[in-house]
Amino acid sequence: MAAQQLLLNVDNVSRVFGGLKAVSDVNMQIQDGELVGLIGPNGAGKTTLFNLLTGVYEPSGGKIHLSGESVGGLRPYQITKRGAARTFQNIRLFGDMTVLENVMVAYHMHARHSLFTSIFRLPGHFKGEAEMREKAVEFLKIFNLDGKKDEIAKNLPYGEQRRLEIARALAARPKLLLLDEPAAGMNPQETVDLMNLIRWIRDEFKITILLIEHDMGLVMGVCERIYVLDHGQIIASGTPEEIRTNPHVIEAYLGQEV
């Protein structure tokens, strides 16, 4: 088996808001191809850490490397170009665009049209558009959304909007896909389907996935390794079984089922 490559290296990263250390000296190493969960009680700092990894916030301290390249403090679009794409806790689609257009926007970021062919609308450009449309429909098939390609995104049921958001993030061809509570608002059957889909995406696209999730069944069922944040600090990391029986984790979740 090939040696694993370090994809994401979070080295002593912190973020302070006023007097509050929302993320405190966090260390996290994720290997290429891993499927990793990030859990923790409300306000633990999970979304803040995602915002640091994707350039929404600048770290107050520490370093972040993606594929060996320093990305801490870069703008979100710069980090997307370097291979990290995400979804949000509150769905952020282009609500007034169609389902297909939402995916094509992501493709456009990676299109290889020359300025010349775009301006003069030479055949190469049209070929590019047609190819892009075809690929976008292929993507939508994976997510069982191809039948809805011409619907306006905001009119889709909630679970489908979540799936579309994942499809759009994936269309940007990330090495690292960050999912912020992908099962939020889904019913149990949708959650099980999503769990299978996430695992399939990782295997099929050979990417690395880091997901935040409150649904413990989802995290324990799908992730190979889990980090636990509490009050901005990593209090545990390990396999689902190690996390389930970790006394620090049980204490952090006291009164809640782990």
Ligand SMILES: Nc1ncnc2c1ncn2[C@@H]1O[C@H](COP(=O)(O)OP(=O)(O)OP(=O)(O)O)[C@@H](O)[C@H]1O
């Ligand atoms: N922009 C901000 N300004 C000030 N404080 C913030 C900001 N963003 C987050 N915080 C604070 O940082 C802490 C961590 O919040 P964060 O949203 O990262 O937690 P979380 O683990 O994602 O919580 P939840 O599970 O409820 O989504 C909280 O105390 C929150 O109030």
